[in-house]
Amino acid sequence: MLTVVLITMLLGFLLGIPVAITLGLATLSYFFMNPGLPMVNIPLRFVTGAESYTLMAIPLYMLAGNIMNSTGVTDKIFRFTRALVGHYTGGTAQVNILASFIFSGMSGSALADASGVGKVLIKAMVDEGYDVEFSAAVTGASATIGPVFPPSIPMVLIGGVAGISVGKLFIGGIIPGIMLAIYMMVLVYFISKKRNYPKRSKASLPELGKEFWGALPALSTPVVILGGILGGLFTPTEAGVVAVFYALVIGIFVYKQRDFGKIFQMFVDTAKGTASIMFIVGAAYSLAWVFSKEQVGILLTDGITALSSNPTVVLILILLGFLAAGCVLNPSANIIIFVPMLMPLVMSVGIDLVHFGVLATLVLMIGLVTPPLGLSMFIICEITGLTTMQFTKGMLIFFVALLAVVVTMVFVPATITWLPQVIIGG
Template sequence: MIVILFLFLAALLIGIPVFIALAGSSLLYTHFIAGIPDFVVLHRMAGGVDSFPLLAVPFFILAGNLMNSAGITNRIYDFAVALAGWMRGGLGHVNILGSVIFSGMSGTAIADAAGLGTIEIKAMQDHGYSKEFSVGVTAASATLGPIIPPSLPFVIYGMMANVSIGALFLGGVIPGLVMTVLMMAYVTYYARRHNIGADQLFRWRVLFATFIAAIPALLTPVIIIGGMSFGWFTPTEAAIAACFWALILGCFLYRSLTWKQFYKVTMDTIETTAAVLLIVGAASLFGWVLTTTRLTEVATEALLSYTDNRYVILLLINILLLVVGCFLETIAAISILVPILMPVILKVGIDPIHFGLIMTLNLMIGLLHPPLGMVLFVLSRIANLSIERTTMAILPWLIPLLLSLVAITIFPELTLWLPRQMGMLK
């Protein structure tokens, strides 16, 4: 089994796509070492994607793409400017609040960075903010996308860990607010240190006008979270409802979505969904191989023989996930590591919903770093900034993000309180 792990890591390092590295190393074991019939292997891969919760994946991706193409991001940004533009470092706060609102629609960090990032970075530079600060705050706020519900990584984690996706969604609300407060505190500190003032005066009339214009867009997270909280929707049905609402806004209310745009959005969604499902299918096979070779049991016993203190174990897992997040794509990391780590966290009494938030936030921080940080590459291209300068611009923002991670790790009630209040947890 060590040979298989070595082949997998070697394939990643030489640039082979993740799903080929996963499937290829697994097939080497099943075909040449274990002698498992090929039809069993195909059945395991097909079984990995034959899951009702996974139906939410293409619909949440489609909803985020529709929101970006239908001009909804502009209305969200205008409302955020009216709401927070009067504060010191105003557009930095606007950047974060815009991401909070858009997070309730897209479910992914990359959609947030690509959708709002283009508007935010240009606006901040036009108002005299440095390119590095503009890119840094945009990258940090994009991590809110998968934490504040809905969340694509939560769907994958919920399926792999066999836990309630609705409870994961609700569990992300308070941690998302904690992250928002800490990031806005950092913007305030930066503004005072560099003597940055407000970007516009507060006007009730403008706030009211932009709020009215943004109401239909703001209803999207209400539909998703409200529908699941009251038992009207499953997560999959909520994703479909979000797509339907986005189509109504783009085609009939705002009339900003053309047939050409819709075709492009559909093709982009198919392409992204295919990539996600290929990774899930390959990772499902890889996880099955890890389980049948008892690697998960060996890893659990080895870790528990070192310590059974849950906080020490969480510290070690956090370090592991922060490193993994820099090298492995989020969906693949969740699909591979959940079968390995779940036995450990259950034995030491860590709630799997709480752990889902910890894992997701760690991997989101990984999206901000080379060599495989997708948010890093997206913003580098948008801002026309080198990878090196983009990385240096993001480094100060690790302070509020890591403080958020510490708070979420140490205080599980930040995650579990709301799902318990809504009756989704005992």
């Protein structure tokens, strides 16, 4: 019966059927093979999956990111980062990474980063003489920072399904987010030096001060969100409400974006995006119930612990599985289906839950820029007109940087666990 479910999933992916529908068909195939099971379980699992206080943060962070993208915030960040690092080797590529890092503290979404910052920065890089493949690859790689550095929509999902503190996950992602930016900026420096890519003239102090002042309201967003969470003023979910309110205030009153038709469209786009994600979440919860009933989690635990009970070895095996699954399955679906099944294994071998959660987030984000079904890859290819093969060719060297960060985090757990212990404790 489990074989039929897996074959249905594989066929759905090969035929290009949308992820949520593929997961739903896989679940239906299980019920058809077990006619004694009441079909009402499927809609019940759909509703149960979406009915979560923690998951309310998803549309809020999506809306905050859409508002930032549509009210001039992206341009302000671009101008400030260009004045700050544009004169270094690989100037606009460095700007791309730094802008993504700053924007990551606002949206929590790799897709918002790729579609918002990506449109502006890819055009700027190509206009200045950078290869389009390199421009696309820098954008795709830097977009992975978004869900690692807080706030983070995938971390909200992981915290919700695994019972891990979302606040600790957020704080645990700070140092890895900084590491991602540094690793990529160093890589860009050497590539740009070798290819003789252009750089801008150094901005004067008055120019830098002017651009900093213009971007300050946007730059303050992560401070407001994280400061409120750490200060106990609001929960990570409530922080989403604050982020939306703050984005609207600076968009309308500071950056004076008062096209209310455009603002209404942001709400429409957020509603569509939320519906798409929650459809996947509901379908994934239904399929997760099937896997739970078939005791797949126990089979996985027994199979992996038979190979090794060393926490580091087990963690590496899990991450390799996530890397493979991330190439074909949406991160939300991966989290809902596999994280709950893996939690008994993770806890049984003594892997720190925050360490696991942050690593899982990064590895799944790598899947977004990996063929054949990476969503960030498709967005960037649509922006640039590249084929997925051309994009992947440009990404190869950046995969090395991304995996180097993963390896560092695996073997030096303190890169993730130290800051939450210092700030939150426990």
